[in-house]
Ligand SMILES: Nc1ncnc2c1ncn2[C@@H]1O[C@H](COP(=O)(O)OP(=O)(O)OP(=O)(O)O)[C@@H](O)[C@H]1O
């Protein structure tokens with residue numbers, strides 16, 4: 824069983840519903856066992872800023888699926904939730920990124936693990952720190968240290984609430 828962290832984001836309404844549905848779809852996969860979900864965070868759009876605020880969260884799960892198979896499931900769930908790829912970093916109903924897959928370092932045409940943008944993104948690091956079951960490192964530096972290095976304000980990342988009506992943490 825591998826421990827995997829996924830980053831979830833949505834900035835098209837109903838954002839919370841899209842995140843909830845994504846987690847429910849993930850948990851209904853036979854080979855995926857959700858261990859923990861972070862709170863939801865309301866975050867200002869990063870990168871391409873002229874778009875709606877996001878809701879972001881991180882999910883910790885256990886799986887026997889290999890990384891490419893997991894990516895396949897994720898892309899399938901994104902497409903079932905109406906994800907249409909228009910512009911890079913543009914608005915999306917749901918975005919699911921594989922942040923960490925155990926201690927694996929992996930690079931193929933379709934997949935880079937750990938996700939290369941983690942260290943730059945408070946909207947990933949904050950829920951990741953919350954959902955982490957263990958110490959997580961990027962380039963031998965703890966993720967909390969990466970977060971400390973970032974210059975972000977509470978205007979950019981705001982605590983939102985628990986995952987409403989989701990009770991998957993006990994599984
Ligand atoms: N760690 C990863 N997790 C998810 N997708 C990845 C990862 N590494 C590479 N990819 C590739 O990225 C593609 C997804 O691109 P997408 O349109 O979601 O990018 P984005 O969300 O706009 O940007 P970003 O990946 O920087 O968040 C996937 O089809 C997949 O092949």
Ligand SMILES: Nc1nc2c(c(=O)[nH]1)N=C(CO)CN2
Pocket residue numbers: 831832833866867868869870871877879912913918946
């Ligand atoms: N706040 C926030 N900004 C983003 C996000 C996101 O999930 N949250 N995703 C992006 C592309 O993956 C680009 N910008």
